[in-house]
Amino acid sequence: MSQAPRGPMPFSRRDFMRTTGVMAGAGLLAACRQVTSVPPVGTSSDTSTPVTHPPIEEETGDLRIYEWLGYGDGSYGDDVLWAEYKDAGYPAPKFIKTFDDDSGYTKVAAGSTDFDIVHPCAYRFEDWVALTNDDGSPTMQPWDTSLIANFADLNPNLEAYGNINGEQYFIVADWGFASPMYRADKIQPDDTWGAIFDEAYEGRISWWDSLNMFIPAGLYLGIPEPYNMTDAELEQTTDFLMEKVPLVRTFWVDDPTPDLVNGDVDIAYAWQNHWWAALDYGSGSKKAVDAVYMNPKEGRISWYCGFALFNGIENYNHAHEYVNSWMSTGSAEWLINNYAYGHTNTAVDQDKVTKELVEQFSLDDPSILQEPNSYPERPYSRRDVYNDLWLEVKASAG
Amino acid sequence: MLWLILFFIVPIFIVAAYSVGLLSLLPSDAGVSFFAWKRLLEWDAVYLQLFRKSIWMALEVSVIVVVLAYPVGYFLALVVGRRRYILLLLIIAPFLTSYLLRVLAWRLILGAEGVVNSLLVTIGAREAGDPIQWLIYSRFTVILVLVYVWVPFVALPIFVTLENLDRSLLEAGSDLGASRVRTFLRVTLPLSLPGVAAAFTFVFIPTIGEFITPSLVGGTKGTMYGNAISELFLKGSNWETGSVLALFLVIVVAVLMLVLGRFVQVRNVEAI
Numbered sequence: 001m002s003q004a005p006r007g008p009m010p011f012s013r014r015d016f017m018r019t020t021g022v023m024a025g026a027g028l029l030a031a032c033r034q035v036t037s038v039p040p041v042g043t044s045s046d047t048s049t050p051v052t053h054p055p056i057e058e059e060t061g062d063l064r065i066y067e068w069l070g071y072g073d074g075s076y077g078d079d080v081l082w083a084e085y086k087d088a089g090y091p092a093p094k095f096i097k098t099f100d101d102d103s104g105y106t107k108v109a110a111g112s113t114d115f116d117i118v119h120p121c122a123y124r125f126e127d128w129v130a131l132t133n134d135d136g137s138p139t140m141q142p143w144d145t146s147l148i149a150n151f152a153d154l155n156p157n158l159e160a161y162g163n164i165n166g167e168q169y170f171i172v173a174d175w176g177f178a179s180p181m182y183r184a185d186k187i188q189p190d191d192t193w194g195a196i197f198d199e200a201y202e203g204r205i206s207w208w209d210s211l212n213m214f215i216p217a218g219l220y221l222g223i224p225e226p227y228n229m230t231d232a233e234l235e236q237t238t239d240f241l242m243e244k245v246p247l248v249r250t251f252w253v254d255d256p257t258p259d260l261v262n263g264d265v266d267i268a269y270a271w272q273n274h275w276w277a278a279l280d281y282g283s284g285s286k287k288a289v290d291a292v293y294m295n296p297k298e299g300r301i302s303w304y305c306g307f308a309l310f311n312g313i314e315n316y317n318h319a320h321e322y323v324n325s326w327m328s329t330g331s332a333e334w335l336i337n338n339y340a341y342g343h344t345n346t347a348v349d350q351d352k353v354t355k356e357l358v359e360q361f362s363l364d365d366p367s368i369l370q371e372p373n374s375y376p377e378r379p380y381s382r383r384d385v386y387n388d389l390w391l392e393v394k395a396s397a398g
Numbered sequence: 399m400l401w402l403i404l405f406f407i408v409p410i411f412i413v414a415a416y417s418v419g420l421l422s423l424l425p426s427d428a429g430v431s432f433f434a435w436k437r438l439l440e441w442d443a444v445y446l447q448l449f450r451k452s453i454w455m456a457l458e459v460s461v462i463v464v465v466l467a468y469p470v471g472y473f474l475a476l477v478v479g480r481r482r483y484i485l486l487l488l489i490i491a492p493f494l495t496s497y498l499l500r501v502l503a504w505r506l507i508l509g510a511e512g513v514v515n516s517l518l519v520t521i522g523a524r525e526a527g528d529p530i531q532w533l534i535y536s537r538f539t540v541i542l543v544l545v546y547v548w549v550p551f552v553a554l555p556i557f558v559t560l561e562n563l564d565r566s567l568l569e570a571g572s573d574l575g576a577s578r579v580r581t582f583l584r585v586t587l588p589l590s591l592p593g594v595a596a597a598f599t600f601v602f603i604p605t606i607g608e609f610i611t612p613s614l615v616g617g618t619k620g621t622m623y624g625n626a627i628s629e630l631f632l633k634g635s636n637w638e639t640g641s642v643l644a645l646f647l648v649i650v651v652a653v654l655m656l657v658l659g660r661f662v663q664v665r666n667v668e669a670i
Contacts, residue, residue: 109423132425186527203531210633212656249535250617263510263527264534387634395444395626397618398451398537 047295056317063093063315063322066104066118067256070339073097080334085325090318099254101211102387104331113290116313117322119173122161123212123227123377128308129164141311142167150327153347155366162306170306171323174335175342175369177361178212178301181270181278183260186289189267193220193296196269197244206259206268209251211383211390212301216269217241219298219375228381238389246398257281261289272361276340293360302374304344336363410648417641424635434642445626445643451652452623455604459541463548463601464556464594470549470555471593475563476586484556489550497547501614504543508533508615535617543611552597558585559593599658603651623647 070076073095080085086092096115098104101124108118109131120128130157131139145151145168151159154172162170180195187204189195192218196205217240218226223233249265250256256268261281268274275293307323309316325331332343336353342363350364362368369376380386417422419431437499439444445492470489474482503549507513515529532538563586573582609624616622625641 042618076493100633102635106632106635109635245618248618253613262512262527328586384636387635388639391626391629391634393445394618394621395448398448398621 004234006112053316056321059315059318061091061315061318063091063117064096064115065093065322066096066098066108066115068104068119069097069099071095071119076338079337081331082322082325083330084328085322088321088325090321093322103208113310115310116315116319118308119304119305119309120170120308121377123303123379125162125164125306126379127172127383129169131304133311140169140308142169143171143307143309143323144320145171147317148324148325148327150345154327155345155346157366158304158369159342164216170308171327172304172306172344173305173323174339175302175344176272176340177374178208178216178271178303179296180267180270180294181256181260181275182267182292182294183290184292186266189294191294191296192296193217195267195294195296197240197247199247201267202247204266205248206250206252206256206265207245207248207258208269209253209394211380211386212388213241213393214386215301215375215377216298217244217297219301220341225283227378234385234389238393241390241393242396245393248397251394251397260291261393273339273341276338276357282287293350299375301377302369303377304369307393320334342366342368410645413595413641413645413648416637417645419638423610431638432636437639438642438646445623447623448626449623449643449646452606452608455537455541455622456602456608458545458604459548460598461603462541463552464598466545467549467552467597468556468590468594470553471560472586475560476552486554489553489639492550498537498614500547501611503519504546504615505534508542512535534615536619537616540608540612540616540620540622543615544605544608547611548601550604552601555596555600556590556593559590559596563589591658593636595658599655603654606651607647 029257057389065072067073070078072078072081072093072195074278079092082093091114092172092270093116098107100122104118105120105124108115108128113133118128128140129138133139148171151171158172158175159168162168162172164170172214180189180193182195187201189198189201195201196216198205214229214234214237215226218229221237221240223229226237229237250259252259252268255274255277256265257274257278258281259265261270261278262276264286270293272293275291277290278291281288307326308321313319327345329345329348332345332348333352335341335343336348336357340354340361342361350358353363358364362373368374412421416423417434419426419428419433422428432531443577474489477484505512509515512534514525514533518530519526531622542561567585567589568581571585572578576584606622606649607624607627608622609628612622613627613628616625627640627643630636630643634640636637
């Protein structure tokens with residue numbers, strides 16, 4: 001997948017679709033194809049032109065948010081994350097769910113740009129900024145941080161990650177870890193990423209269904225830069241994953257917790273919210289399962305995600321208000337207490353958050369997101385190659 | 399015909415254009431290339447192995463489904479009297495519920511702490527904490543669930559064929575001294591083969607490209623060719639290779655359709 005500027009193509013998708021539409025005797029196909037976002041005059045996509053937007057009262061307010069499951073649609077009481085926005089009397093946004101960064105990105109790249117806000121994670125930040133519409137205009141636009149009152153309370157080091165080409169394209173909001181999670185009542189693995197590749201747990205392992213599985217494998221194999229492997233290192237890691245994939249029982253898409261709790265697997269690549277959920281899965285007592293969130297000797301992988309703004313949208317001010325609500329201390333406290341994630345708001349009242357979580361994950365210490373405290377997520381040097389190899393690893397599993 | 403052109407022929411041409419780089423998801427200077435085709439056909443054994451596995455699984459599912467559905471169709475058409483349509487309605491009633499629900503329900507039945515394993519523990523056939531692993535997230539699970547899903551559907555063409563059977567032929571066989579088994583083998587079965595072939599086709603073709611059921615209950619072992627296509631398009635953003643795999647599937651299915659279509663025709667002629 002190339003992120004190069006639009007170059008000459010033998011026959012562009014647009015031309016092709018139009019032609020076939022005519023050939024078929026109907027304009028239907030051409031109309032059905034990719035939505036092209038044409039930015040209105042003066043949007044911030046053209047940085048040389050002064051930006052003007054109508055006041056919030058003149059906007060429709062029907063926000064469309066492309067968001068992770070459990071991040072706002074209320075399925076888990078998570079509409080609290082935008083409570084301030086709701087309390088201000090703005091209409092409830094429409095949430096369109098995505099289960100992972102890669103397929104979410106692909107859908108937008110394929111033309112589904114009818115959203116106002118999206119919530120990608122760091123290893124995809126640069127890809128999103130590089131996206132363009134068919135007319136060559138940028139798909140995304142930077143935020144106006146002056147419209148986000150809570151921005152001043154956000155951790156500047158983390159927000160710097162969302163600043164690309166001098167513009168704040170991402171309001172970094174949530175952060176956390178990836179690490180092995182296991183049932184301590186069933187297995188007692190050593191504290192290493194090798195546990196999810198261990199033959200002792202054959203048929204009891206669950207991997208994340210993502211090319212990001214190359215990272216723990218790389219860390220375990222001692223590869224110095226897993227996000228930027230050489231050809232030889234990639235071959236070594238691919239061979240390793242293909243050798244180990246027969247040990248794996250499931251690839252999880254959105255949550256390994258049910259399989260862990262139900263006894264179908266004993267160890268899984270997991271985020272800390274999975275561990276937090278496993279503890280009281282179905283019981284509400286935090287004693288349901290003796291789950292442990294490992295701190296492997298190679299280091300936990302850390303990640304952070306942020307909100308991005310689509311270009312040419314009608315609800316520019318509503319979008320800023322929504323994100324401002326998400327960045328409030330109330331939202332941060334809910335995120336910590338319910339998902340065990342970190343939040344970039346540094347003004348959180350420590351008396352309102354679960355101390356056990358803060359201590360276990362150093363949620364009050366942003367330096368935890370830096371090496372050697374953890375291994376931070378970053379862009380891939382050759383995502384296409386990683387992607388293809390990962391799909392081959394998966395295809396070889398059967 | 400317009401429908402066929404718009405929603406079958408044109409999309410196939412679009413997929414073909416993606417498969418050779420004439421179109422691409424993201425801007426590219428690569429131009430027209432048969433690289434993805436070459437990879438699939440020459441050395442990319444992983445996807446071809448997956449394709450072969452899917453063909454075998456589709457064959458297994460189709461044969462099992464037809465074998466199970468035939469008695470159902472036979473019973474409805476030739477044994478049950480006036481209540482046949484009520485029974486038919488009952489058989490297809492599961493179609494009134496969500497496909498996903500029907501598939502996911504099997505996870506509750508076959509899981510480590512599901513109905514089957516819990517029952518085995520209760521009666522002492524297995525020890526607690528030692529469930530039968532292959533019941534869920536396996537090739538077996540995918541085949542079981544697909545058979546469950548397809549049997550009621552496939553009973554329909556067999557039922558229709560048998561119901562339209564000329565009953566006087568069965569009476570003639572009986573009058574000539576043939577036993578019921580012999581009448582079935584020499585008269586009923588040959589005349590119903592077109593329905594059997596149609597039923598087999600109905601199952602076999604969609605099952606080769608199946609990806610929902612394997613992704614829900616198949617685990618890593620139950621992965622099929624359709625999963626690879628889906629993931630190349632979605633997670634992989636690799637529409638070129640995804641298109642090659644999809645088109646390859648279409649070509650193989652088209653050839654199989656021709657072969658099966660010819661078989662059905664021949665049987666029809668013989669039956670007449």
